[in-house]
Amino acid sequence: MSETLHSAAPAAQSPVVPQGISTPAYIYDLARVRSAYERLRSYLPEPSELYYSLKANPHPDVVAALYALGCRAEVSSPGELEAALAAGVPSRDILYTGPGKRDEDLDGALTAGVRDFAVDSTWGIDQLDRAAARHEVTVTYLLRVNPGGGSRGAGLRMTGDPSAFGADAEDIATHPGRYTGGEHARIDGLHLYLATNITDEDALGDSFSEAIAVASALREALGVPLRTIDLGGGFGAPYARAGDLPGYPGLAGRLAGELDEALPGWRQNAPTVAFESGRYLTATCGQLLTRILDVKDSHGRRVVVLDAGINHLGGMAGLRRVPPLHPDVVRVDSEPTQLTQGAEDASGPPGPAMICGPLCTPLDTWARSHPLPAVAPGDLLSVPNTGAYGLHASLVLFLGHPAPLEVVTDTGRVLRSDRLTFVRRPCAD
Structure with a gap:
């Protein structure tokens, strides 16, 4: 279906809208998705991977557009997994996260071909290992970490307090053998997501700096090869208010220098550094x-x-x-x-x-x-x-x-x- 649009206001605040459309109606402009993606990529150190968090907007056309640009899909439910697959994202490019997963959720994901997960506890590791054994496959996981402290300037803190998200960094360092996996599920990296919706560049940089420092320390404590360090996100965006996306022009240079010191080899993807975003890419x-x-x-x-x-x-x-x-x-x-x-x-x-x-x-x-x-x-x-x-x-x-x-x-x-x-x-x- 195609239809000519008209603009009723300056493009900076009001996208074009279809004539005669019935309401209520959400309008999603893929040109703006692409623009947000290019803007965010310019603020990230290279090389790095970028995951799209479907919780922000799982519409299949939005997901497909971001996958075509290079975003892998981060899902945390059977419904989001279904949306990613319906959008044409191959199962090999899906990361299944979430602090609690039912056995049937894991079975559904494994049947669909997903082999990359994030886990938040020793129970989650054992549960994933048992599920992979049932399906006679080998899977990998990112161990989500809950470090101490918090992130200033955050719209919502994800860790630093008692939380469903992540295993305590202190316990991982003290008992590393509990977190490296079993016969069918093995650790592949770390997942740190400290806060979300940070519009101030310095505050966002501080959040990533903390994540990099924790990842470096735990990489040494675990004593096993870690191929991926997912530093999470936190990129802010206006919500239901006029305005543009915040800029982080100095972020890439700052993080590149810190990564050079803390995780040598990252420029050769050893380890691969990854980021996540939902709201920044779609708001x-x-x-x-x-x-x-x-x-x-x-x-x-x-x-x-x-x-x-x-x-x-x-x-x-x-x-x-x-x-x-x-x-x-x-x-x-x-x-x-x-x-x-x-x-x-x-x-x-x-x-x-x-x-x-x-x-x-x-x-x-x-x-x-x-x-x-x-x-x-x-x-x-x-x-x-x-x-x-x-x-x-x-x-x-x-x-x-x-x-x-x-x-x-x-x-x-x-x-x-x-x-x-x-x-x-x-x-x-």
Whole structure:
């Protein structure tokens, strides 16, 4: 399917949108995915591998575009594994992670041909070894590490406290023999992911510096060859707000020097250094289109009700996965880009407004006092930078509204438009 697009606002903040599209709808622009990839690669030391974390956005076209650019796939569930395979990622290029895996999850991954895993404990090592034995194969794993301390400037710390993520660095150093594997599952490297969503270059560099130092010390303590050092990610990105991706222009040079000292041989891939990213690669590729359903006055405050809410965006804010959501809303059917310019033939005067979704709960609120011009039912709005942790981090099953459309565009043309559906089926269990 193809369709000509038009731009309603400057490309820096509002991607082009299909004419006459029904809402709610997520629009993913593959040109912006490619741009984000090239930008991130310019900030990473070479040589290095880059994994795409599907949790940010598992849409198969997005995954396929990033794999074509050179990203391997990092998955942490049967659903993400299925999405990676459906996108054409070969099983040899999939890393299966996650702090807890069911036996049936491992069996499914092994049956699909996955041979690279990450584990977080001695139990996880033994579980993987038993699963590989059942399938009569040999697999490798990255040992995830939970070092002490934390990372400043992080949107979310992953380690440094009691955590499901990783084995304590102190225990690995004290009892290295417990962590090197069994007959069918052998250690291949280390996995360190200290924090996420860091926009400050110095803070991000400090996080990677800590990871490099821990990896160097544990590589010596373990006393076995380690082919891969996965330093994780932490690259920040705007979420549902206008803005561009942060820059890290000095990061590659800083890390290259530290790697030369701590992990000699990395320039010859001995060991291979890897990084991961989800939000940085996809955040700015997406926008959520939504229409106003109702505008009214309630106890002296203007209330604007949209056809999208926490069921489509920001549901994880309540789980503390992302900060409280105060999205920017962008008008896409008139010349102004921000809703501060006014609108003709609209309902009510401009001023602060409560922005709500359609759900039958008072929790479905994006903002309690947001400046808006005069707006009316039927007006089309856009929330920018929602390509990561958008639909797939929402409460889409809550109250049973249809899932939004997902529309993939590239260089001004629609490539794909479809909708997730959920079907209840009998289960033999």
